[in-house]
Amino acid sequence: MFLIHCPYCAEHREEDEFHAVGQAHLPRPPDPDAMTDEQWGDYLYFRKNPRGEHRELWVHAAGCRKYFNVARNTQTYEIYATYKVGDTLDLGDDPQAGATGSALNRRSG
Amino acid sequence: MSNKQADVAVMDQYLRADTAPAMERPRTALAHVAPAVRHASESGAGDDGNPARHTADGALSLEEKPVTGLLTLRAGAHRESLATALSATLGLVLPERLSSESAGNEVCVRWMSPDEWLLSCPLQDAFDLECRLRSAIDGHIAIVNVSGGYSILNLSGSAAQNVLKKSTAYDVHPDNFMPGKVVNTLMAKAQVVLRCVESDRYEIIVRRSFADYLWLWLQRAGREHDLR
Numbered sequence: 001m002f003l004i005h006c007p008y009c010a011e012h013r014e015e016d017e018f019h020a021v022g023q024a025h026l027p028r029p030p031d032p033d034a035m036t037d038e039q040w041g042d043y044l045y046f047r048k049n050p051r052g053e054h055r056e057l058w059v060h061a062a063g064c065r066k067y068f069n070v071a072r073n074t075q076t077y078e079i080y081a082t083y084k085v086g087d088t089l090d091l092g093d094d095p096q097a098g099a100t101g102s103a104l105n106r107r108s109g
Numbered sequence: 110m111s112n113k114q115a116d117v118a119v120m121d122q123y124l125r126a127d128t129a130p131a132m133e134r135p136r137t138a139l140a141h142v143a144p145a146v147r148h149a150s151e152s153g154a155g156d157d158g159n160p161a162r163h164t165a166d167g168a169l170s171l172e173e174k175p176v177t178g179l180l181t182l183r184a185g186a187h188r189e190s191l192a193t194a195l196s197a198t199l200g201l202v203l204p205e206r207l208s209s210e211s212a213g214n215e216v217c218v219r220w221m222s223p224d225e226w227l228l229s230c231p232l233q234d235a236f237d238l239e240c241r242l243r244s245a246i247d248g249h250i251a252i253v254n255v256s257g258g259y260s261i262l263n264l265s266g267s268a269a270q271n272v273l274k275k276s277t278a279y280d281v282h283p284d285n286f287m288p289g290k291v292v293n294t295l296m297a298k299a300q301v302v303l304r305c306v307e308s309d310r311y312e313i314i315v316r317r318s319f320a321d322y323l324w325l326w327l328q329r330a331g332r333e334h335d336l337r
């Protein structure tokens with residue numbers, strides 16, 4: 001059992017209901033025509049692969065089918081918090097969100 | 110308005126009662142289960158010939174509902190318009206997160222997602238209801254008749270909760286899963302819409318291609334309670 005909090009269903013659900021989609025917070029460049037091929041290629045294909053804190057997009061595939069953001073640790077698998085697309089979340093230098101991030105989840109509503 | 114209805118009719122899979130040719134009741138996803146069981150056991154079929162299994166002591170009952178009208182309602186920015194149409198047409202409020210609203214035993218609207226709801230009604234009413242909703246709606250809203258795509262199972266009795274516990278990771282304890290609550294979740298790896306209708310009575314809506322698999326799973330899960 002590994003429970004993930006869906007900010008749209010506002011409940012913790014079994015991980016089987018979710019899929020990871022990739023790195024979160026990738027705004028589309030406002031003026032693609034002004035970019036070099038290299039910049040455009042970086043935007044399309046290059047992703048961070050950190051060891052430690054990371055922000056990812058996940059989807060509640062077997063539930064409400066909404067995409068949301070996850071702040072988690074790729075080394076320990078700890079999830080600091082989940083929050084809706086369009087929201088931001090500042091964990092600071094030292095995330096104190098607790099093992100499931102549920103305290104932060106409650107705060108972000 | 111009449112134009113609007115004509116447009117809908119082309120896309121709709123069930124015609125209105127007054128225009129439809131006399132047709133047999135559509136076969137449910139599990140229609141093949143009932144006859145096979147009538148041979149094996151006297152009490153295999155439900156009152157309507159739909160597949161059903163019961164325990165002798167009444168502690169557990171599993172049956173498939175006859176084909177039911179199902180409408181998927183989607184509304185984002187114009188959700189207020191859908192709410193108004195729903196209350197004008199059926200006297201129902203648009204359900205909030207993880208909840209459902211019912212009118213009698215036959216009509217129920219379930220929350221599926223922040224911008225999606227699932228409405229069930231008697232099959233013969235689905236087309237008229239769709240038309241009435243469309244004429245009452247003013248805005249960017251989608252209504253799709255998905256009646257043919259699903260099978261609806263009813264699981265009830267004092268042992269029903271135990272069978273659910275073996276089948277889904279969702280917390281079905283009455284403290285968490287109370288009457289009226291609806292969740293989209295996995296049951297034996299199949300995606301379902303699970304609703305607590307009332308205490309010890311649950312409704313499972315599953316894609317019809319998964320219905321046979323889930324039926325066999327639940328039948329097996331009920332074996333410890335002598336479901337037959």
Ligand SMILES: [Zn+2]
Nearest residue numbers: 006009060064
């Ligand atoms: Zn969800």
